[in-house]
Amino acid sequence: MTKYKFPWFKPSADKKIYIKEIKKLINKDKMTMGSSCLKLEKKLKDLLKVKHVILTTSGTSALMMATIALNINQKSKVICTNMTWIATINPAKIMGSKIILVDTEKGSHHVSFNLLNKKIKKYKPDLVYLVHLNGEPTYNSEFEILKKKFKFSVIEDSAQCFPVKIKKNSFCGTLHEIGCFSLAISKLVNMVYGGFCVTNSDKLAKKLISIRNNGVNASPENAKMELSSINGLNFKPSNLHASVGLTNLSNLKHNISQVKLINSLYLNSFRNNKFIKVLNSKKQNSLPIYILAIVKKRKKFIKFCKYNNIELHYNLRTLSETNLFDYKKNLNNSLDISKNVIRLPSGPGYKINEVKKIINILKKYKS
Ligand SMILES: Cc1ncc(COP(=O)(O)O)c(C=O)c1O
Known part of the structure; x- marks a missing residue:
């Protein structure tokens, strides 16, 4: 591994x-x-x-x-x-x-x-x-x-x-x-x-x-x-x-503020980025533990992150993509999300300067 x-x-x-x-x-x-x-x-x-x-x-x-x-x-x-x-x-x-x-x-x-x-x-x-x-x-x-x-x-x-x-x-x-x-x-x-x-x-x-x-x-x-x-x-x-x-x-307060800070850092850093679009909510009461993003040329992006020592998660996949369900009609929006979204590094254990380093690397990505 x-x-x-x-x-x-x-x-x-x-x-x-x-x-x-x-x-x-x-x-x-x-x-x-x-x-x-x-x-x-x-x-x-x-x-x-x-x-x-x-x-x-x-x-x-x-x-x-x-x-x-x-x-x-x-x-x-x-x-x-x-x-x-x-x-x-x-x-x-x-x-x-x-x-x-x-x-x-x-x-x-x-x-x-x-x-x-x-x-x-x-x-x-x-x-x-x-x-x-x-x-x-x-x-x-x-x-x-x-x-x-x-x-x-x-x-x-x-x-x-x-x-x-x-x-x-x-x-x-x-x-x-x-x-x-x-x-x-x-x-x-x-x-x-x-x-x-x-x-x-x-x-x-x-x-x-x-x-x-x-x-x-x-x-x-x-x-x-x-x-x-x-x-x-x-x-x-x-x-x-x-x-x-x-x-x-007992670390709840710290974890909440850390996660909120990480979310706003990502949102602000990629607001006008042509290649990485962060999908997370900007709402005050939301607590996004993951940073969901759609990137241009996903395969290339995955390679770029691997090369730079950044691990990604492919987020949730839809239920209908498995062979466990007969129900397959009219599910295109979720299929689209399933195939295109990735999670960027996040979590309450990250220090802010580490997240800034990740963001600086990701900003260099051009599809
Ligand atoms: C939406 C959703 N439901 C259920 C679960 C299951 O939780 P656990 O991993 O604690 O079994 C998860 C886990 O991440 C989840 O994301």
Whole structure:
């Protein structure tokens, strides 16, 4: 594996503090769902102003737990944007549901609400996955009216949107039945591997807690071998990871300002550039953890970056490009984005002078 001088993402991670924290915990506490897990759940709950946080092993696990909790099965109709990480849709796919894909807006990775709302009226779904990408919340007033009318459930995939404020006291991913977040290494806050569900419903929270514990509704979770009452798996997070999450969460302010600064540096530096166009939002409340760009002659650009020790990420690919879905019609906008967008180096672990160096190199690119 090539090790690049400028990796595509630098997480914020303080090795010394991690080692100190982990040494404190080993064998002194329950190693799954221990005190650090409970502490992290409480901190996330207070931060996002939600009634329940159910910590788990990844954003993918959170999505699976949410899909089980909402009883999605082979009879369900599920609508999802074509432009998302496959983890969003895998749970419904595994359940055998009918899946309807929706295109994005032209030139954007966000779902087209115009098309989504039309598909809701046509198919009357049981579930919609509402995906918020790259720290940019995606809501729509007609969608909310249709939800009330047709009574479908919504799982918000907020894996890339922690913690993005949408209004005073309200955060992206917390407005519908269940929101799913990722605390993976490539996120603003990480616990190396981790994620969580949020809900304001006591009933759903109870279900999610059982699902996390192989469907067994026991408290503390692995204390007794009680009978399982719902389908579930072992989605319990480890205490070591949660302690990393706690340390990382204490750097939240710094991480937010770093990511915002990096975003505005890229936006300002390439505002009038003919060869590199940064697509990120300039909105005040957005928190873009990745720098998405369209470049002229992508293959040549990739070679140029490799030569200059800059690692790139090809961003999300569409669901319809895989051979897992029969649904292939009218998805051209998202296909266009999938084939042309790249992620430039970013992340809260980057120092500003490093980002400036990268930008200076990239400015030399001429297609
Ligand atoms: C949109 C989206 N959904 C879900 C996930 C899954 O999260 P995790 O990697 O924590 O399983 C990701 C991961 O990056 C993602 O980007």
